[in-house]
Amino acid sequence: MAHRSRKEMIAETRAKLVAAARRAFGTVGYAEASMDDFTASAGLTRGALYHHFGDKKGLLQAVIAEIDAEMFARLKVVSTRADTLWRGFVDECTAYIEMALEPEIQRIVLRDGPAVLGDPSQWPSQSECIRSMTENLQKLRDEGTIVAIDAEAAARVISGASLHAAQWIANSDDPEATSKKAVKAFNVLLDGLLK
Amino acid sequence: MAHRSRKEMIAETRAKLVAAARRAFGTVGYAEASMDDFTASAGLTRGALYHHFGDKKGLLQAVIAEIDAEMFARLKVVSTRADTLWRGFVDECTAYIEMALEPEIQRIVLRDGPAVLGDPSQWPSQSECIRSMTENLQKLRDEGTIVAIDAEAAARVISGASLHAAQWIANSDDPEATSKKAVKAFNVLLDGLLK
DNA sequence: GATAATATCATACGAGGCGTATGTCAATAA
DNA sequence: TTATTGACATACGCCTCGTATGATATTATC
Secondary structure, eight states: OOOOOHHHHHHHHHHHHHHHHHHHHHHTOTTTOOHHHHHHTTTOOHHHHHHHHSSHHHHHHHHHHHHHHHHHHHHHHHHHSSSSHHHHHHHHHHHHHHHTTSHHIIIIIIIIHHHHHOOGGGOTTHHHHHHHHHHHHHHHHHHTSBOSOOHHHHHHHHHHHHHHHHHHHHTSSOHHHHHHHHHHHHHHHHHTTBO | OOOOOHHHHHHHHHHHHHHHHHHHHHHTOTTTOOHHHHHHHTTOOHHHHHHHHSSHHHHHHHHHHHHHHHHHHHHHHHHHSSSSHHHHHHHHHHHHHHHTTSHHIIIIIIIIHHHHHOOGGGOTTHHHHHHHHHHHHHHHHHHTSBOSOOHHHHHHHHHHHHHHHHHHHHTSSOHHHHHHHHHHHHHHHHHTTBO
């Protein structure tokens, strides 16, 4: 059946554009990605892009929203399957670092995203991950496991440390060894939270 | 005296280009800065730019190197005038955060720089600040003030936390209140380092 | 079931930015 | 004084982006 309902066709077009852009942004980067090229690779033209996303930045937002939703889902799985809150939180941080090691995330979410869309702490999407972390920290506070600090502040500072550690690891000569050192240092800092 | 030695003329040209680019990059951003425009604002053309810096990226590198040298000098002053090593280190971290609050540094060094030149941990310049922090941590380790961890790893993780905290503060609705919360959370993490 | 209306997407056009190739002029060297 | 080198400007073509316009198919209306 070549023809499905109109809504499905539209959703498919949007999905194809997002997928093509994601591939292009993730490899050559946002600035180097030609709209003519990657829309053509999806069997479309820039006309479709401008119709659905307004401009190149709009498409980047859509790509980031998609990636971020995936990240959020992955974090959720990790944090909920641990047997203690603290353990779940630490696992979540580790998963955060591991995700930030992926080239696509580094390029699109951590480098081009901030440059094009401004500071990530203002994005509606990035807040998802931060909020997840914030909630866990709040519970740990209520539980009495960690010291009394502002949960969101801690979440932001910790995520910053994670992301930075990840980028250092990913771009080092010996990622294996660097990872060990970074995780150790990171855990030492986290211990500062414990009572 | 309109004409000075040739070397001085060249140095002046380079300085004018760097200054003009720094202004443009710091306000409208790297991507939006037109080479024709900001070279003209320095009384020059793109010809001079290509001759001295190769291309637009080369000029960005020069601008970042200049800013980074300034940051390094400021950090050095802060860390050396404290009466204890630990105090100097904490002050240095605070100064780091305060510098990262400045719009020019945020835009050029923290956002556009990484997007255009790749991960900062690979830059020769950024390493200056990290190395300063690493050295201090190493001394603190030798002194027995902090636990035994890899000094560079700790420096990188901490700087990541600082930068992230700074960006959160700078872009928040109430920077004053946010700053208090962030600094408190940050200090809690630092306490994790102490024996 | 025919027509009108609307939305989706393609095509065509103009503007601006980048990089290179070339030219000019001044300063140093011989 | 002349030759040479290097600093910088000018001119050109290519590519990319955004908009305005146009074609086509689907849904709505009667």
